[in-house]
Structures are given as structure tokens and as C-alpha cells.
Amino acid sequence: WPEQAKLISEINALKKERDAVILAHNYMTPEIFHGVGDYVGDSLGLAKEAAKSKAKVIVQAGVHFMAETSKILSPEKTVLIPDLRAGCSLASSITGADVRLIKQRYPGLPVVTYVNTTADVKAETDICCTSANAVQVVEWAAKEWGVDKVILIPDEFLARNVAAQTSVGIIAWKGRCEVHERFTAADIAEMRVAYPGAEILAHPECPEEVLAASDFAGSTAAMIDYVTDRKPKQVVMITECSMASNVKGDVPGVDFIGPCNLCPHMKRITLENIRDCLKYMQFEVTVEPEMAERGRLAVQRMIDLPP
Ligand code: 13P
Numbered sequence: 001w002p003e004q005a006k007l008i009s010e011i012n013a014l015k016k017e018r019d020a021v022i023l024a025h026n027y028m029t030p031e032i033f034h035g036v037g038d039y040v041g042d043s044l045g046l047a048k049e050a051a052k053s054k055a056k057v058i059v060q061a062g063v064h065f066m067a068e069t070s071k072i073l074s075p076e077k078t079v080l081i082p083d084l085r086a087g088c089s090l091a092s093s094i095t096g097a098d099v100r101l102i103k104q105r106y107p108g109l110p111v112v113t114y115v116n117t118t119a120d121v122k123a124e125t126d127i128c129c130t131s132a133n134a135v136q137v138v139e140w141a142a143k144e145w146g147v148d149k150v151i152l153i154p155d156e157f158l159a160r161n162v163a164a165q166t167s168v169g170i171i172a173w174k175g176r177c178e179v180h181e182r183f184t185a186a187d188i189a190e191m192r193v194a195y196p197g198a199e200i201l202a203h204p205e206c207p208e209e210v211l212a213a214s215d216f217a218g219s220t221a222a223m224i225d226y227v228t229d230r231k232p233k234q235v236v237m238i239t240e241c242s243m244a245s246n247v248k249g250d251v252p253g254v255d256f257i258g259p260c261n262l263c264p265h266m267k268r269i270t271l272e273n274i275r276d277c278l279k280y281m282q283f284e285v286t287v288e289p290e291m292a293e294r295g296r297l298a299v300q301r302m303i304d305l306p307p
């Protein structure tokens, strides 16, 4: 498509001019994911990349909490997001003040926070986690603090899914991902009848009965690895719709079927607003330095855990 090709070459030229790198989440549309992303990945991969990038400018092709995480890890860099309205229902489910109240209620327990949170929540956190490492982080925190329970917030479903895989007790919050909470066990049952041979992969932000009925649960990157390594004949990705579109081209012969949901926040990011973001250096994401310093400890602890 000539219009898209023109935007892609404009963006790639602007990246050089600005010494910028584009960190694109797996839920970006294919033209962003394949056309302009310098690094594509899940939340954990993007956080690691932000920490080691040498570029002066980071463009976060993702949602606001991801841009804040990049700023927390790279305070000297300019971090831009193409649309400031790209939020997340999990990040907006809890505030730093809520976390302080939880800590008062459960003194002495470590606070493990999903990266899908705002900087003020990260500042109240002992260690962050993503869907790729939540069980490992929870077990590390329990051992390090010498306790048998940890606070794991804010995703209620991720907390339940982690609880099913560990003997560590979990104190949860009631946040939900508005995209993944909509999948049901009935969706999976229908797919099993219609496509008996299909392999069903689901994101850990889904309700527990959805994961129980699926063949594999993992972060967005883990789902992509599953499909590229195993090349199932037919696959269902119970997650955001762009995932299947992005991975399709790399695995010819794999038939992607089944339901998916769109994340309206991720879909706010477009080639047009990425171009404008680099052209006009908008919209800068900043985090108050003292808050960033406290949040950095929590994110860096996660990054420093052995793989
Ligand atoms: P991942 O860390 O698996 O990429 O998930 C991020 C996210 O927002 C999923 O909804």
C-alpha cells in the first residue's frame, strides 16, 4: 500500500535524524510491528531493551505504562508516546495510595507488582513482574523475605493463575484486563468442537477456567515462540488480535483460527501518529525523579533475576 510505504520510509528517516529507537509491543498492527519496530516483544523484552538502548530517544509503540517503564529505566533519554490516551485497564485499576493501604493491612509482606501499573504504584513496589516471569518472581520474593505469602497486584486473574502454580500464598487485587477478561470457557469449548486438532494458547490475564481449558498459557512472546518453534497445523491465540496477524507471515502453513479481542488502547498507536511523534517530538513521558528512583529499584530487581 503506497500510503503505508511512504509513512514507513518517512519514519525510518526520522529515526536516524533524531537518533531514536522504536520499541513496539507485540499487539501493534503488522505495519508497525514489521515496518518500523526496531525492537518488538512482550513487556519484559521491551523493559530490558529500554534499559540497554544507546539511542537518545525512545518511541514507545505501546501503552503509557510501558513508556513510563522506559523512562524509569532510562531517565537520561527522551521517551515519547505517539498518543497519550493509550492507557490500560489494569494500570488504571490501582494507585500508589491503594498500595500504601494494602501494605498497612499486610505489614512485612513483599509487594510484587505487575508491570502493567503506573509509576506511582511501581514506587511502592518491592519487585515487578510480567506475565513471563510472575511465578519465578513470587517465589523469589517469598524466599528473600522469608515469608509464605506475598502481595501480587493488580491483576486478579494473573494472581489466581500464579496461585495455581505455586505453594506461596497470594494476596490479590481486583484489577482486570478489559481485553482478556472477555474470553470464556465456552469460547474454548466451541473451538474444541469446531477444530478438534487445534492447539489453544491463552494469555495469563484470562480467567482461570479459560487457561484450564487451553493447551498452553504464556506471555505474548512465549505464545509467539510456541507457534514459531512447534508450527502447529492449526492454532488459536486467546489474546489481542494483532498477535496472529504479526506472526502469520513467519510461519507459513500454520492456520490461525478462533476468537480474538482488540485492545482499544494499543490500537491508538498508528503509523501516522508515530511519524508525527518523531517529527514534532511529541508526546514526552516524564516521571518525577524521586518516584522514578523508587520504581527503578523494583523494575531493575526483576530484570536482574536469572533467566
Ligand atoms: P505481555 O507482557 O505478555 O506482552 O503482556 C502485556 C499486555 O499488556 C498483555 O495484555
Ligand code: SF4
Pocket (backbone or CB within 6 Å): 063, 087, 088, 089, 090, 091, 116, 177, 178, 179, 180, 205, 240, 263, 264, 265, 266
Ligand atoms: Fe492493558 Fe489489557 Fe490492553 Fe494489555 S491488552 S494494554 S493489559 S488493557
